[in-house]
Amino acid sequence: MVRPNFPVRLGAAEEALINQLKFAGADQAAERITVAGLPTRRVESYHYTDLKTLLRAVPPMAQPANQVDVPALDLPGSYNLTIVNGVASQQGTAPAGVTVGTVRGGVLTTRDDTLIHINNGLVREAMSLDIAPGVDQIIQIARRIEGVAAHVADALKIFVADGATATIVETFTGSDAAHVGNHATYLALGKDAVVTHVTVDLSGRDTSHFATNEYHLADGAKLRTLIIHAGSDLARTHLYPRMAGQGAHADVTGLNLVSEGQHADITMETNHAVPNTSSQPLFKSITRGRSKAVVQGKLVVARDAQKTDAKFMHQGLMLSDDAEILSKPELEIYADDVVCGHGSTCGKLDEDSLFYLLSRGIPKAEAETMLVRGFIAELVDPIENEALAEALNGIIDTWLLAGK
Amino acid sequence: MTTPVLEIRNLHARIEDREILKGVNLIIPPGEVHAIMGRNGSGKSTLSYVLAGKEDYEITEGEVLLNGKNIFEMGADERAAAGLFLAFQYPIEIPGVATMTFLKAALNAQRKARGEDELKTPEFMRLVKEAGAQLNVDSDMLRRPLNVGFSGGEKKRAEIMQMALLKPSLAVLDETDSGLDIDALQVVSKGVNSLRDGQRSMLVITHYQRLLNHIVPDVVHVFSDGRIVESGDKSLALKLEAEGYANYGGEAA
Numbered sequence: 001m002v003r004p005n006f007p008v009r010l011g012a013a014e015e016a017l018i019n020q021l022k023f024a025g026a027d028q029a030a031e032r033i034t035v036a037g038l039p040t041r042r043v044e045s046y047h048y049t050d051l052k053t054l055l056r057a058v059p060p061m062a063q064p065a066n067q068v069d070v071p072a073l074d075l076p077g078s079y080n081l082t083i084v085n086g087v088a089s090q091q092g093t094a095p096a097g098v099t100v101g102t103v104r105g106g107v108l109t110t111r112d113d114t115l116i117h118i119n120n121g122l123v124r125e126a127m128s129l130d131i132a133p134g135v136d137q138i139i140q141i142a143r144r145i146e147g148v149a150a151h152v153a154d155a156l157k158i159f160v161a162d163g164a165t166a167t168i169v170e171t172f173t174g175s176d177a178a179h180v181g182n183h184a185t186y187l188a189l190g191k192d193a194v195v196t197h198v199t200v201d202l203s204g205r206d207t208s209h210f211a212t213n214e215y216h217l218a219d220g221a222k223l224r225t226l227i228i229h230a231g232s233d234l235a236r237t238h239l240y241p242r243m244a245g246q247g248a249h250a251d252v253t254g255l256n257l258v259s260e261g262q263h264a265d266i267t268m269e270t271n272h273a274v275p276n277t278s279s280q281p282l283f284k285s286i287t288r289g290r291s292k293a294v295v296q297g298k299l300v301v302a303r304d305a306q307k308t309d310a311k312f313m314h315q316g317l318m319l320s321d322d323a324e325i326l327s328k329p330e331l332e333i334y335a336d337d338v339v340c341g342h343g344s345t346c347g348k349l350d351e352d353s354l355f356y357l358l359s360r361g362i363p364k365a366e367a368e369t370m371l372v373r374g375f376i377a378e379l380v381d382p383i384e385n386e387a388l389a390e391a392l393n394g395i396i397d398t399w400l401l402a403g404k
Numbered sequence: 405m406t407t408p409v410l411e412i413r414n415l416h417a418r419i420e421d422r423e424i425l426k427g428v429n430l431i432i433p434p435g436e437v438h439a440i441m442g443r444n445g446s447g448k449s450t451l452s453y454v455l456a457g458k459e460d461y462e463i464t465e466g467e468v469l470l471n472g473k474n475i476f477e478m479g480a481d482e483r484a485a486a487g488l489f490l491a492f493q494y495p496i497e498i499p500g501v502a503t504m505t506f507l508k509a510a511l512n513a514q515r516k517a518r519g520e521d522e523l524k525t526p527e528f529m530r531l532v533k534e535a536g537a538q539l540n541v542d543s544d545m546l547r548r549p550l551n552v553g554f555s556g557g558e559k560k561r562a563e564i565m566q567m568a569l570l571k572p573s574l575a576v577l578d579e580t581d582s583g584l585d586i587d588a589l590q591v592v593s594k595g596v597n598s599l600r601d602g603q604r605s606m607l608v609i610t611h612y613q614r615l616l617n618h619i620v621p622d623v624v625h626v627f628s629d630g631r632i633v634e635s636g637d638k639s640l641a642l643k644l645e646a647e648g649y650a651n652y653g654g655e656a657a
């Protein structure tokens with residue numbers, strides 16, 4: 001097809017996306033891709049993750065698939081929900097204090113980001129969860145893409161009431177096909193709510209996994225997130241925590257685990273909108289083979305947001321010489337009385353530590369595993385639910401063993 | 405003749421292009437405690453690392469037998485399982501690795517390598533408590549990550565506690581006395597002495613004679629510029645303390 005008026009040459013992935021968006025009635029989103037194409041390295045926030053190069057094909061929109069009811073993680077007593085090929089379903093009755101429903105349309109705040117436009121453009125109905133005080137079961141949402149290669153855009157909107165406590169786990173799995181998953185989660189924390197939100201990408205390697213998590217924290221709310229990329233060859237998760245109420249605090253954490261041929265990207269933009277809030281973004285990347293791990297972290301502090309305390313950190317551990325670990329910290333600070341910073345480190349397993357363990361009789365492979373686990377401990381140890389922490393350690397061990 | 409626990413023959417080792425060990429000869433029979441004294445920089449820690457299997461060194465000549473077996477054919481972990489233990493001059497801090505997890509992994513790895521069954525948790529806990537009590541290593545220290553935030557003295561006590569748990573046939577103690585106050589020195593020495601059983605051998609490396617009042621050696625060796633230059637009984641340590649290392653060449657210590 002000749003498009004003399006457009007400077008951007010569109011590939012098969014873009015043509016497919018444009019058709020899907022038009023079919024869904026999302027003409028604006030379709031138009032944006034028609035004009036600009038998928039973001040390339042020339043778009044600043046995609047500099048290290050050139051989608052136009054990395055995403056060569058987008059399969060047809062998913063058809064409803066047979067439900068597979070087994071949750072991805074074995075968490076005793078968890079309340080399990082599934083979203084399979086975009087279709088939400090509930091298993092059993094919800095525990096007291098949890099209300100499951102649906103809301104129309106997408107859940108994400110509009111931003112200048114192609115993946116967000118696509119998600120908002122394609123999602124017609126989102127699953128909603130309302131969590132009142134007094135719920136102590138883990139809520140596990142298994143988001144799956146089953147069957148032949150499919151494109152899925154789904155969304156989840158969660159409200160955790162004032163004073164409520166919740167542990168929410170999302171897993172991304174499915175058949176091993178060239179799926180494209182574009183997932184959205186909007187999570188609002190009421191006043192003094194305390195929430196742990198864990199997401200784990202365990203998709204097959206051929207899947208391209210995209211997720212956007214938006215968080216809204218009211219006064220005194222405490223959030224801990226842990227984003228783990230341990231599946232797809234191409235994974236990118238956006239995190240947008242917004243400290244909207246005084247005293248809010250977020251521990252925003254994430255882990256890229258990449259092996260030969262994989263590319264994982266966590267891109268965060270934290271917004272401190274009011275005075276006296278804090279955030280501690282801590283990310284780690286472990287690479288082996290020829291692979292790439294990216295963490296971008298931007299701290300935005302509004303003019304009024306005095307006494308903001310925020311530090312972004314990314315630590316990389318290279319288990320091979322051929323991998324790339326990339327960090328991009330950014331500070332955008334409009335208030336003057338704040339403590340904000342960023343840092344990044346990158347290295348190999350410490351030889352002296354390894355020798356110390358060997359000298360006590362621990363064989364090399366086991367010693368290396370202990371050190372890698374030690375490197376990650378800072379992310380997993382703060383997860384208070386023991387079964388969940390153990391399940392996450394299990395995922396990490398599986399990844400480590402797969403490389404041996 | 406019984407097989408020595410340790411036999412070092414004409415050992416030469418270098419790091420990068422620098423020769424550090426220049427022909428070490430040493431035989432330690434079962435049950436004996438030998439001390440090595442020498443000024444800083446003479447190569448004592450290098451000897452301990454070469455014995456334990458640190459990879460930074462190139463062995464250019466000589467051989468080392470542990471209970472009759474050539475250790476240069478074994479990795480560091482295999483040497484440990486074969487009965488070698490090094491108490492580090494500077495124990496390594498390892499954040500994220502819980503001390504208990506580490507102790508259990510070490511003990512069970514050695515047992516496994518020797519064809520013994522792994523220890524069940526209650527049995528393991530009992531052994532750790534026992535060794536811990538002896539060396540004033542309390543449960544608070546055991547709950548922390550390995551050596552992290554330990555004071556100098558706590559690190560040394562933790563090393564000897566590991567030794568008490570792992571029960572090696574040859575313990576190499578590298579300046580275990582440095583950084584210890586007199587109380588800690590007594591605790592550590594008591595721990596070491598309680599492991600002397602007529603079979604287990606020790607190589608005690610120290611800069612000062614003080615330690616040897618507490619851990620009384622059978623033989624004292626003077627180490628200078630990468631080799632043993634004199635050997636004698638424990639009175640040699642007193643002589644060194646009085647006269648310094650000046651008689652052994654190089655600058656004064």
Ligand SMILES: Nc1ncnc2c1ncn2[C@@H]1O[C@H](COP(=O)(O)OP(=O)(O)O)[C@@H](O)[C@H]1O
Nearest residue numbers: 419424442443444445446447448449450451460
């Ligand atoms: N990694 C190293 N690279 C280069 N030189 C080293 C290294 N380690 C030790 N040395 C040198 O080897 C010599 C012996 O050091 P060491 O064995 O630590 O002595 P000691 O324990 O007797 O004080 C010293 O001169 C020291 O500078």
Ligand SMILES: [Mg+2]
Nearest residue numbers: 448449493579
């Ligand atoms: Mg030394």
